[in-house]
Amino acid sequence: xxxxxxxxxxxxxxxxxxxxxxxxxxxxxxxxxxxxxxxxxxxxxxxxxxxxxxxxxxxxxxxxxxxxxxxxxxxxxxxxxxxxxxxxxxxxxxxxxxxxxxxxxxxxxxxxxxxxxxxxxxxxxxxxxxxxxxxxxxxxxxxxxxxxxxxxxxxxxxxxxxxxxxxxxxxxxxxxxxxxxxxxxxxxxxxxxxxxxxxxxxxxxxxxxxxxxxxxxxxxxxxxxxxxxxxxxxxxxxxxxxxxxxxxxxxxxxxxxxxxxxxxxxxxxxxxxxxxxxxxxxxxxxxxxxxxxxxxxxxxxxxxxxxxxxxxxxxxxxxxxxxxxxxxxxxxxxxxxxxxxxxxxxxxxxxxxxxxxxxxxxxxxxxxxxxxxxxxxxxxxxxxxxxxxxxxxxxxxxxxxxxxxxxxxxxxxxxxxxxxxxxxxxxxxxxxxxxxxxx
Numbered sequence: 001x002x003x004x005x006x007x008x009x010x011x012x013x014x015x016x017x018x019x020x021x022x023x024x025x026x027x028x029x030x031x032x033x034x035x036x037x038x039x040x041x042x043x044x045x046x047x048x049x050x051x052x053x054x055x056x057x058x059x060x061x062x063x064x065x066x067x068x069x070x071x072x073x074x075x076x077x078x079x080x081x082x083x084x085x086x087x088x089x090x091x092x093x094x095x096x097x098x099x100x101x102x103x104x105x106x107x108x109x110x111x112x113x114x115x116x117x118x119x120x121x122x123x124x125x126x127x128x129x130x131x132x133x134x135x136x137x138x139x140x141x142x143x144x145x146x147x148x149x150x151x152x153x154x155x156x157x158x159x160x161x162x163x164x165x166x167x168x169x170x171x172x173x174x175x176x177x178x179x180x181x182x183x184x185x186x187x188x189x190x191x192x193x194x195x196x197x198x199x200x201x202x203x204x205x206x207x208x209x210x211x212x213x214x215x216x217x218x219x220x221x222x223x224x225x226x227x228x229x230x231x232x233x234x235x236x237x238x239x240x241x242x243x244x245x246x247x248x249x250x251x252x253x254x255x256x257x258x259x260x261x262x263x264x265x266x267x268x269x270x271x272x273x274x275x276x277x278x279x280x281x282x283x284x285x286x287x288x289x290x291x292x293x294x295x296x297x298x299x300x301x302x303x304x305x306x307x308x309x310x311x312x313x314x315x316x317x318x319x320x321x322x323x324x325x326x327x328x329x330x331x332x333x334x335x336x337x338x339x340x341x342x343x344x345x346x347x348x349x350x351x352x353x354x355x356x357x358x359x360x361x362x363x364x365x366x367x368x369x370x371x372x373x374x375x376x377x378x379x380x381x382x383x384x385x386x387x388x389x390x391x392x393x394x395x396x397x398x399x400x401x402x403x404x405x406x407x408x409x410x411x412x413x414x415x416x417x418x419x420x421x422x423x424x425x426x427x428x429x430x431x432x433x434x435x436x437x438x439x
Contacts, residue, residue, distance in 0.1 A: 005144070005145060005146055005147050005150075006145075006146055006147055006150055007145070009213065010145050010213055010214065010215075011145055011146065011154055011157065012213075013209055013210045013212070013213025013214060014138065014141055014142075014145055014154075014158065014210055014213070014214060015154075015157050015158045015160075015161040015162075016161060016165075016206055016207075016209040016210050016213075017095075017134070017138045017158075017207060017209075017210040018138070018158040018159060018161045018162030018165070019161040019162055019164070019165030019166075019206055020099075020165065020202065020203050020204075020205075020206035020207040020209075020210070021099070021102070021131055021134055021135065021138075021162070021203055021207070022161075022162030022163065022165055022166035023165060023166045023169040023170075023199045023202045023203060024102060024106060024127060024131050024199055024203055025131065025162075025166065025267075026166035026167070026169075026170050026289060026293060027166070027169065027170060027173055027195055027196070027198075027199045028106060028109070028124070028127060028196065028199060029067075029128070029267070029268050030267065030268070030270065030289050030292075031170065031285055031286050031289045032173060032177060032192050032195050032196075032286070033109070033124070033192070033196065034063070034269075034272045034285075035192075035285050036189075036192040036193075037059070037063055037120075037124075038059060038060060038272055038276060040113065040114045040189070041059035041114060041117070042059060043114075048060070048276075050062060050117060051117075052117065052118060052121065053118060058395075058398065058399050060269070060272045060276060060395075060398065060403070061395040061398055061399050062121065063121065063124065063272070064268070064269065064391040064392070064394055064395040065391070065392065065395055066121045066122075066124060066125045067124075067125065067128055067268060067387070067391050068387070068388045068391040068392045068395075069125060070125040070126070070128040070129045070132070071128065071132065071384040071385075071387045071388045071391070072384070072385075072388045073129060074129050074132040074133060074380075074384050075381045075384040075385045075388065077133075078132075078133065078136055078377045078380055078381050078384070079374070079377045079378065079381055081094055081133070081377070082094075082136065082137070082140070082374045082376070082377030083239070083374050083377070085137065086374050089216060091137050091140065091141075091216075092137075092211065092214060092215075092216055094133065094137050095133075095134055095137040095138060095210075095211075095214075096207075096211060097133070098129070098130045098131075098132075098133030098134040098137070099130065099134045099203065099204065099207045100130070100204065101126065101129065101130035101133070102126070102127050102128075102129070102130020102131045102133075102134060102200075102203065103130065103199075103200040103201075103203040103204040103207075104200060105123045105124075105126040105127035105130060105200075106123075106127050106196050106197070106199045106200035106203065107196070107197050107200035107201070108123045109123050109124065109127070109193065109196035109197075110193045110194065110196055110197040111193070112124075112193060112196070113189060113193075132380070132384060134207075135380070136376055136377060136379075136380040137376075138210070139358060139376045139379065139380065140375070140376035140377075141214060142154065142155060142158075142358065142359070142362045142376075143362045143365055145214075148362075148363055151359040151362050151363060152304040152307050152308065152312070152355075152356065152359040153304055154359070155300075155304070155355045155356070155358045155359035155362070156300040156301050156303075156304040156351075156355045156359075158355075159296070159297075159300045159351055159354055159355045160297045160300055160301065160351075163293045163294070163296050163297045163300075163351065164297065165202075165206065166293060167290060167293045167294065169198065169199065169202050170286065170289070170290060170293070171290075172198065173191075173192075173194075173195035173198060174286050174290075176191040176194055176195060177191040177192060177195065177286070178286075239374040239375060239378070240378075242366060243375075243378060246364065246366075248364055248424065249361075249364040249365070251420065251423065251424045252313075252360065252361060252364055252424060253361075253378065253379070253382050254420050255316075255417050255420030255421045255424060256357055256361070256379070256382055256383070256386075256417070257382045257383075257385070257386050257417075258386070258413050258414070258416040258417035258420060259316075259320050259323065259353070259413065259414055259417030259418070259421075260357075260382070260383045260386035260387070260390075260417075261386040261387070261389055261390040261393075261410065261413035261417075262323055262327065262390065262410040262411070262413045262414045262417070263323065263350070263353055263354075264383065264386060264387040264390060265387065265390030265391055265393075265394050265410055266323075266326070266327075266346070266407075266410060267350065268387070268391065269391075269394060269403075269406075269407075270288075270289075270292075270346070272403075273330070273403055273407060274288065274339055276403055277333075277403060277404065278333070278334070278335070278336060278339060280336055280339065284336055288339060288340060288343045289343075291340065291343045291344060291347060292343050292344075292346050292347035292350065293347065294347065295343075295344055295347030295348050295351070296347040296348070296350050296351030297351060298348070298351070299347060299348040299349060299350065299351030299352040299355075300351035300352060300354070300355040302348075302352060303315050303319065303351070303352030303353070303355060303356045304352075304355060304356065304359075306318075307356055307359075307360075311425075312356055312359070312360040312363070313360065313421055313424055313425045314425055315352070315356060316353065316356060316357070316360070316421055317418065317421045317422060317425060319349045319352050319353045319356075320353075320414055320417055320418045320421060321418065322345060322348075322349045323349055323353070323411075323414045324411050324414045324415060324418070325345075326342060326345055326346060326349070327407060327408055327410050327411035327414065328408065328411060329342055330342060330404070330407040330408070331404050331405075331407060331408040358379075361376075361379050390410065390413070393406075393409065394406040394407075394409070394410070397409055
């Protein structure tokens with residue numbers, strides 16, 4: 001099947017993958033699971049200490065370490081899996097496999113209680129691996145379904161679908177968690193565990209739309225890739241050689257790595273910070289995350305529009321400066337109202353930086369390359385290694401001081417990323433002009 005770029009039906013189908021899997025990102029990594037996990041693992045007898053296979057951890061540090069391991073495993077696997085996907089034309093197959101792995105792991109979290117801590121933490125990590133893999137293969141479709149001039153808009157559309165879909169499911173879960181008496185529920189652990197089950201079902205059901213609408217790799221593309229490589233591993237080497245020959249692409253990946261340490265870590269630990277430092281409770285945490293998601297929709301489209309005016313890289317510079325301010329503000333936050341204000345700014349820059357980073361990278365790729373999965377595996381591996389370092393550093397600092405110092409330390413990574421972006425913005429070779437504007 002020959003893929004026609006800028007086809008509205010195909011783009012909507014692709015965006016529905018964000019709709020499907022973003023429920024995991026919101027409920028499992030950002031709201032209900034972190035709050036539930038923190039509550040059940042904080043006891044009068046042991047405080048915030050837990051035993052995991054006989055070793056003692058601070059509860060939130062353990063969850064961060066488990067995510068670090070999951071992201072590290074995927075960072076090692078994705079380059080090889082993506083090269084095989086490009087070589088064999090199995091991009092959609094891998095996308096399906098990771099989706100089902102993540103979905104069923106979320107369903108398994110229904111059985112997570114304090115007495116099944118080890119099982120719960122392992123399933124938590126496996127769900128993350130499923131999400132990571134699915135997103136990477138989904139991202140790699142962007143340069144195939146949209147022309148360069150449309151990639152900012154299409155990327156923003158994907159994130160907007162994701163925010164809307166996740167908010168809808170979050171509201172459903174919100175009703176069960178906050179009003180269990182409406183349904184005659186007396187076991188207060190049931191609503192959050194039922195929410196985890198719903199995430200898995202939601203993920204699988206809505207993923208069927210992109211699975212139907214996104215085509216398999218066409219024969220011409222597949223033949224072109226196979227001419228250049230004898231196997232998937234050699235194909236990966238060929239892509240690496242192309243990366244080494246593109247100075248701007250390497251510079252962007254370097255900047256992306258450093259600011260992603262901060263962005264992704266904040267997204268993953270925000271709920272735990274609110275619960276642990278401010279004792280906000282599940283209801284307020286959910287409201288805060290909903291605010292972030294709704295504002296992020298506007299942020300994604302706003303940054304996309306600004307990118308057309310002043311260039312993507314310069315918009316990213318502005319956004320990273322705001323992130324540095326957020327890290328510093330988080331260190332001093334002491335009330336729920338202050339946390340709400342920070343949440344609005346997080347939402348604005350979160351949607352913008354995720355959407356614009358994806359489309360900016362896509363614009364730096366060689367035109368009409370058949371190796372999109374392999375190229376995007378480097379993008380995703382860069383992000384995942386950043387998350388590993390961010391979560392590990394955050395957990396390490398928290399165990400030795402406190403969670404506020406952990407949050408403040410992330411500003412260092414943002415600052416380094418900012419320097420890298422400034423260098424990129426003022427490089428002599430300023431093509432493509434849609435990425436670094438001359439205005």
